[in-house]
Amino acid sequence: MPLDRFDRLLLNLVQEDAGQTTERLAEQIPLSPSAIQRRLRRLREEGVIAREIAVVDARKVGPSTLFVVSLKVASERPELLSELRGWLAAEPQVQQAFYVTGEADFVLIISAPDTAIYDALMARLVSDNPNVERFTTQVALSVLKRGLTIPVPLNEPD
Structure with missing residues (x-):
């Protein structure tokens, strides 16, 4: 499905905040709210927008270590x-x-409340998957940036 400049701009905006109303989006894109609503429906139906989620502040729901x-x-x-x-x-x-590629075959980002729960998860992983030869772990001391936004260029690629 070809994406025009409006689709691309819309995708960038809803990745930052999918909860924006079509009226708010229309203030940022020179289209009517109904046109934006039709485009969003089409982008969802075509699978360009795979899903919409809520981003939860981990510090407000309990301890979490990455x-x-x-x-x-x-x-x-x-x-x-x-x-x-x-x-x-x-x-x-x-x-x-x-x-x-490289030394590891998979790289995982795992969230767990503490190291005991992480250890139990990894024990299950190794037990349930005998093909796992080994794993190494790094603990995130702080999170500098976290996101899943895919930058969508405003112009169509050649």
């Missing part, structure tokens, strides 16, 4: 990787998971 984990697998056989991917996707504490 762990950056590098996983090394013993074998990259497709069925074993698929099993591990499914396990990671189903685990709510795994915030992000990346299949990567």
Whole structure:
């Protein structure tokens, strides 16, 4: 689906705050609120907007520590990787998971209230996935930036 300049501007704005009204968006994009509403519906239907979520301030809901984990697998056989991917996707504490090149095979961002809960999660991960050869953990001491925004260029690529 081709995206025009208005679609691209709209995508950038709703990634920053999906709760903006169409009237508020119309103040920033030279389109009517009804035109913006039609574009948003189309972007959702076409899957360009995959989902809309609420960003929760972790400090206000209880303790939370971020762990950056590098996983090394013993074998990259497709069925074993698929099993591990499914396990990671189903685990709510795994915030992000990346299949990567280099020393590690996967890099994970895990959120847990404390190290005991993190240790239990990793014990389950290794127990449920014997293909996991080893993992290393880094604890985030502070969060400088956190987000999922995809910068959408305003002009169509050539």
